[in-house]
Each structure stands twice: as structure tokens, then as C-alpha cells.
Amino acid sequence: MTVKVQTEDFDLSTEAGALRRAHxxxxxxxCFVGVVRDLNQGVAVSEMELEHYPGMxxxxxxxxxxxxxxxxxxxxxxxxxxYGKLAPTDQIxxxxxxxxxxxxxxxxxxxxxxxxKTAAPFWKKETTAGGAHxxxxxxxxxxxxxxxxxxxxxxxxxxxx
Amino acid sequence: MKIxxxxxxxxxxxxxxxxxxxxxxxxVVTVGDVRSWLRARGGDWAETLAEGRSLxxxxxxxxxxxxxxxxxxxxxxxxxxxxGG
Numbered sequence: 001m002t003v004k005v006q007t008e009d010f011d012l013s014t015e016a017g018a019l020r021r022a023h024x025x026x027x028x029x030x031c032f033v034g035v036v037r038d039l040n041q042g043v044a045v046s047e048m049e050l051e052h053y054p055g056m057x058x059x060x061x062x063x064x065x066x067x068x069x070x071x072x073x074x075x076x077x078x079x080x081x082x083y084g085k086l087a088p089t090d091q092i093x094x095x096x097x098x099x100x101x102x103x104x105x106x107x108x109x110x111x112x113x114x115x116x117k118t119a120a121p122f123w124k125k126e127t128t129a130g131g132a133h134x135x136x137x138x139x140x141x142x143x144x145x146x147x148x149x150x151x152x153x154x155x156x157x158x159x160x161x
Numbered sequence: 162m163k164i165x166x167x168x169x170x171x172x173x174x175x176x177x178x179x180x181x182x183x184x185x186x187x188x189v190v191t192v193g194d195v196r197s198w199l200r201a202r203g204g205d206w207a208e209t210l211a212e213g214r215s216l217x218x219x220x221x222x223x224x225x226x227x228x229x230x231x232x233x234x235x236x237x238x239x240x241x242x243x244x245g246g
Contacts, residue, residue, distance in 0.1 A: 053238060081245060
């Protein structure tokens with residue numbers, strides 16, 4: 001289980017390849033990459049800056065992975081989240097989860113992203129033609145967690161098919 | 162009690178402070194008490210930390226509610242709802 005918080009970019013193939021080769025027992029590897037969009041709510045974004053809370057960020061990401069491991073049989077998981085200045089089309093975050101079967105990999109990957117969105121201390125500041133402003137948190141991110149509360153009783157229930 | 166304060170993102174900018182070490186009066190024993198105590202500084206502090214403002218709090222790097230009790234030397238942080246990912 002690895003958590004990296006860094007300004008540098010990452011290479012998906014390199015990271016996925018390392019996970020794959022380290023876990024011959026894992027038949028599934030789900031990867032999610034979050035990317036800076038050039039439009040947010042209809043307004044053109046020229047630059048984005050991400051701030052985070054060093055120390056708490058790593059601790060919260062590790063806790064989220066720990067929560068996922070308690071729900072699904074995860075061979076390995078990796079979260080890389082960037083901070084600092086980013087531009088549209090830049091990669092922001094990578095979540096990669098290796099499991100024996102695909103159902104668990106898909107579910108755990110989405111679970112980690114949904115929790116990261118509401119619990120990991122990162123803040124986005126966008127620069128548009130109107131100046132720089134902090135991005136507001138979205139209700140949809142909080143609502144995304146509700147499905148995990150509902151499915152808490154049956155982790156991996158549909159993953160063996 | 163002595164504690165360390167941290168402020169992030171919009172809260173940090175509104176207050177003009179990123180971190181501060183403070184000596185608390187004996188009456189301040191919870192994270193919520195710290196918020197009220199800082200509000201009493203008035204001005205940007207009263208406005209930014211007002212009840213009803215969407216604000217998250219952490220104690221020793223864990224998200225927490227106002228009822229969490231402080232410990233000597235703990236780190237208390239105030240910040241807006243997170244927007245990473």
C-alpha cells in the first residue's frame with residue numbers, strides 16, 4: 001500500500017506495471033486518473049493550484065486505503081496525488097487497486113476516490129479570466145458517499161461473477 | 162495549555178495567517194472552544210470562523226468535531242470543505 005503526495009507528474013504505465021509485476025496473484029488492476037479540466041461550470045480555467053495539509057494528507061489517504069482493505073480483499077493499492085501549480089489536461093491524481101477479480105478492483109478504486117474527494121485535505125484554486133478563486137466543495141461529492149454506506153454490509157458481494 | 166494552530170486555503174487567506182502557537186486560557190478545552198475563542202478577536206476572525214460558515218476542523222491530523230478535547234501541544238487546524246481529486 002503506497003501513498004505519494006508530490007508536485008511531480010506520474011507515469012501511469014510505470015506505476016501500473018510495478019503493481020502488476022509485484023502481485024502475480026492479482027488478476028485485476030483498476031486505475032483511475034483525475035485530470036484538470038479546461039472548463040469548470042462553464043468558465044474557462046487557465047491554471048489550477050492545489051494546496052494540501054502535509055502530514056494530515058498522507059495520514060488521511062492511508063486511512064482511506066485501510067478502510068477499503070477492510071471491505072475488499074485488496075492485494076495492493078496506490079494513491080498518488082499532486083499539489084502545486086497545474087494546467088488543463090495535467091494529471092492530478094492516480095488511484096490504482098490490484099485484486100484477484102475485477103469486481104473488487106472496480107469497487108475499491110471508486111470507493112477510494114469517493115472518500116478522497118470528501119476527506120483528504122486538498123484545496124483547488126482556479127484561475128479564470130475573472131481572477132483566481134477557491135473551488136467550492138460539491139454536494140454531489142458528499143452524496144457519492146451514500147452508496148457506500150448502503151453497501152457497507154456486503155463488501156465484494158457481486159465480485160465473483 | 163499551549164497548542165499549535167494551522168489554517169489552510171480560503172481560511173488562511175481570509176485570516177492572513179498560516180500558523181500560530183497560542184497559549185489558551187483554562188476555559189478553552191475543546192476544538193469548538195478554540196473556534197469561539199478565536200472569533201472573539203473580532204474582524205476577519207469573527208467573520209471567517211462564524212457559526213454557520215462551512216468550516217472543517219482537524220485535531221492532530223484527524224478530521225474532528227467541535228466536542229473533541231484538546232491536549233497539551235496538540236495541533237488544531239481550520240479549513241474549508243476539501244476539494245481534491
